[in-house]
Amino acid sequence: MTTHDSSAAPPVEGGAAPGRPGRATESPEERRQRRRSWRFRMDTKASPYAFIAPFFLFFGAFGLFPLLFTGWASLHRVRLAAPNDMEWAGLDNFARLMSDEYFWNALTNTFTIGVLATVPQLAIALGLAHLLNYKMRGSNFFRVAMLTPYATSVAAATLVFAMLYGRDYGMINWALDLVGIDAVDWKSGSLTTQFAISTIVIWRWTGYNTLIYLAAMQAVPKDLYESAALDGASPWKQFLHVTLPSLRPTILFTVVVSTIGATQLFGEPLLFGGSPSGGAQNEYQTLGLYMYEMGWTNFNLGRASAIAWAMFLLLIIIGLVYWAVTKVASRSTAGKGA
Amino acid sequence: MRTTPRTRMTRRAAVGTAAMMLAVTACSSGGDSDGGDDSGKITLTVGVFGQFGLEEAGLYEEYMELNDNIVIEQTSVQKSEDYYPALLTRLPTGSGLMDIQAIEVANVYEVTNELSQYFVDFNDYDVDTGHFLDFKLAQATNADGKVVGLGTDIGPMGICYRTDHFEAAGLPTDRDEVAALWADDWQAYIDTGKEFVKSDVDAAWVDVAGGVFNAVVNTYEERFYDTSGEVVYQESEAVQTAWDLAMDAAESGITAKQKQFEPEWDRAIANGDFATVSCPAWMLGYIQDKADEAGEGLWDFAHAPSPGNWGGAFLSVTDASEHKEEAAKLAAWLTAPEQQARFFAERGSFPSSAEAVQAPEVADATHEYFQDAPIGQLFTEAAEGIPTLVLGPRDQVIQEQIANGLLAADTQGLSSEEAWESTVSSIENALAD
Known part of the structure; x- marks a missing residue:
């Protein structure tokens, strides 16, 4: 923007001049200046939209359109092989979800795996972040190491875990055998399979959350700790009464992100057993997996779309709940502060 | 909302492929878009x-x-x-x-x-x-x-078997005598397995109950659909017979409980964890790949009680x-x-x-890895006995759900009734509009 000064000047001059000359009488020089200022105004007004337009165009084509199309498909009887051949079904696809035992099973599994994965993951992350917050040698190394699982692909990690959890040839059962515990069939039974899948999620996401907590911890003013120490608070008390309250918004953020991730859990359970049924008895079939099975194994696009929209609505509800919790939480903090 | 990224991916892939193809044709043929290039x-x-x-x-x-x-x-x-x-x-x-x-x-x-x-x-x-x-x-x-x-x-089918396990269990190893053990009778095949596991050989008889089902059900013409296109798996003789035999295998503990084509199944093949497995023609190469040197000179191939197609x-x-x-x-x-x-x-x-x-x-083909078995002759004989399967649009889904039900019976000890009930309900859910 090298012409900034020259093009910014004219409006000031023009504004100051009384009895602005009519268009017929303006000189070529004035006309050029007027046009330049018009271009400048267009530039400042329109350019930002032009710059962000690509995102919205892509979002419209690959985000919004599929969302709306899925919504439209969910109101029809439609099969994957003939997506244009739709038969109106109203809310049938949604109504049948109410009595669909496989849907409720998937919802329950999603919830239990979500809890099994999220709670330990955030607790471990908090502890690790606290440890990393101390002055120590090689802290950068540990911080980078924390993030490596996050940088691994879901597929690669899951396939390795699936082998570790093998019944006859898995390393975990071999290790259990060393300490005298009988082999566990990690690929069947609800509790064992869900535990195994949760560990994959925990392994992948703990580092990510640790770094977020660490960043937040480093923003806590040092003098708070100093004054707490002067008052005779032990490190544990300091963590409890200084660190945790300061981290509250961050913790809420990670809980929201983890919940969304848990609701959409898909890659790990799919690759763990190698099929969208999520175990012989659907022991670890999540909502994402059930939707995939309905659409891409049973080729029923209408019902799959209804499951997809049910998940979408579920996330909106979860979002609203968290929003309400934040409101209440911030009000209560404000009350205490005053 | 998994459809969103999914659709996004396929669409993006389609757009990408189209763009790439355009670029490729543009480069190679100078704008000629029918896939031909300058040299025709x-x-x-x-x-x-x-x-x-x-x-x-x-x-x-x-x-x-x-x-x-x-x-x-x-x-x-x-x-x-x-x-x-x-x-x-x-x-x-x-x-x-x-x-x-x-x-x-x-x-x-x-x-x-x-x-x-x-x-x-x-x-x-x-x-x-x-x-x-x-x-x-x-x-x-x-x-x-x-x-x-x-x-x-x-895919005409026979049975691949481990000669070393057969010998250790006191069974014949010659492929004609082995085939004679269970000629025309799948129950005899299961019963031989029950005898086999009583010996002190440290191996199961067959890989998994679903494998037995698959081998048996494919020897019938009418399996999941009848000739008029109706879904009949609940009444079909083929499914009932195959299910009962598979459940017999699961309940008598002669299976290795390994889901087919999983990495653990591959390793079980290499280690000889089961003595027999149903073998369509293309499976011979698969077993050779997986068992490789560990199974060198140990595998052979014999006729199944009756031939199916897989x-x-x-x-x-x-x-x-x-x-x-x-x-x-x-x-x-x-x-x-x-x-x-x-x-x-x-x-x-x-x-x-x-x-x-x-x-x-x-x-005249023989297979070196399978003790020079005359596979050309054996598979030709098997192919002659293959029934003309009545197919239907959702065969695969029905087959997979039955395999799941049997796997649950095999690994989690569900009774035949429980497993069947859960299988039927899965299939009905999958087939419903």
């Missing part, structure tokens, strides 16, 4: 799944040598379960399709009857279909007589292809008797052409 070469694309074998057997190379103006490019998707849904989404839009698409036998009914408008009729081209086995040709012909697929191979594929030419004539010619050549005979010699995929079966390289 035509590129034919072939879409397959898994280690399909046509390329590995050197057939493309030979065809390109014989036909200077043809270039063949193959795209392979590892798993058939991923390949077919992708094909389904592309058919209605007509984009992203190959000139030739491979079709697995489990999907051939749907392709032939419900999706036939997306494929060309081989009758319209100069293709000799007279040499195919009758049942194979019938599977890819619809009610109007349209032929949408040419068979590449079939697997086999077809080649179809898509209607969206810009080179239908050339693609049909290539598909016909690849499935012609001489090439099928070679396909068998190189890859062990048994010919679906009656003429190819007569060829010396098929009829």
Whole structure:
């Protein structure tokens, strides 16, 4: 923007001049200046939209359109092989979800795996972040190491875990055998399979959350700790009464992100057993997996779309709940502060 | 909201592929968009799944040598379960399709009857279909007589067994005597297994209950659908017999409880964790790959109590292809008797052409890894006994859900009634509109 000064000047001059000359009488020089200022105004007004337009165009084509199309498909009887051949079904696809035992099973599994994965993951992350917050040698190394699982692909990690959890040839059962515990069939039974899948999620996401907590911890003013120490608070008390309250918004953020991730859990359970049924008895079939099975194994696009929209609505509800919790939480903090 | 990223991915992939193809044609042919280039070469694309074998057997190379103006490019998707849904989404839009698409036998009914408008009729081209086995040709012909697929191979089944385990358990090891143990009687096969596990051999009799079901059910003509196209799996004699035998295997503890084609199953093969497994023609190469040196000289092959068919594929030419004539010619050549005979010699995929079966390289073939078993003769005999399966559009789903039910019985000790009930409810849910 090298012409900034020259093009910014004219409006000031023009504004100051009384009895602005009519268009017929303006000189070529004035006309050029007027046009330049018009271009400048267009530039400042329109350019930002032009710059962000690509995102919205892509979002419209690959985000919004599929969302709306899925919504439209969910109101029809439609099969994957003939997506244009739709038969109106109203809310049938949604109504049948109410009595669909496989849907409720998937919802329950999603919830239990979500809890099994999220709670330990955030607790471990908090502890690790606290440890990393101390002055120590090689802290950068540990911080980078924390993030490596996050940088691994879901597929690669899951396939390795699936082998570790093998019944006859898995390393975990071999290790259990060393300490005298009988082999566990990690690929069947609800509790064992869900535990195994949760560990994959925990392994992948703990580092990510640790770094977020660490960043937040480093923003806590040092003098708070100093004054707490002067008052005779032990490190544990300091963590409890200084660190945790300061981290509250961050913790809420990670809980929201983890919940969304848990609701959409898909890659790990799919690759763990190698099929969208999520175990012989659907022991670890999540909502994402059930939707995939309905659409891409049973080729029923209408019902799959209804499951997809049910998940979408579920996330909106979860979002609203968290929003309400934040409101209440911030009000209560404000009350205490005053 | 998993559909969003999914749709996004496929659409983006489609756009990307289209852009790439544009770029490629623009570079190679200077704007000529019909896939030909300056020297008049035509590129034919072939879409397959898994280690399909046509390329590995050197057939493309030979065809390109014989036909200077043809270039063949193959795209392979590892798993058939991923390949077919992708094909389904592309058919209605007509984009992203190959000139030739491979079709697995489990999907051939749907392709032939419900999706036939997306494929060309081989009758319209100069293709000799007279040499195919009758049942194979019938599977890819619809009610109007349209032929949408040419068979590449079939999967006649026998039993692969470990001679060392048989010997240790005091069973015969000669393949004729082994076959005589259970001639015409699947119950005898299971009962031999019960005797086998009483010996002190540290191995199971068979890999998994679902494998037994699969081997037995495919020896019947009518399995999940009847000839009028009704779903009859709940009443069918084939399913009942196969289910009871599989449950017998599960309940008497003669299975290794290993789900097929999982990495653990592969390792169980290498370590000889089970003494027998049902073996279609293409499985011999698979076992050889997995067992390799660990199983060298230990495997042999014998007739099953009765022969069934497992697997086999077809080649179809898509209607969206810009080179239908050339693609049909290539598909016909690849499935012609001489090439099928070679396909068998190189890859062990048994010919679906009656003429190819007569060829010396098929009829006299032996398999070195399986103690020089005369597999040509054994599979030819098995192929003669294969029933003409009645197929239906959702065979694969029904089959998979039954396998799941049996796996649950096998690994979690569900009773036959519990497993059957849960299987029926899964199938009904999957088939419902």
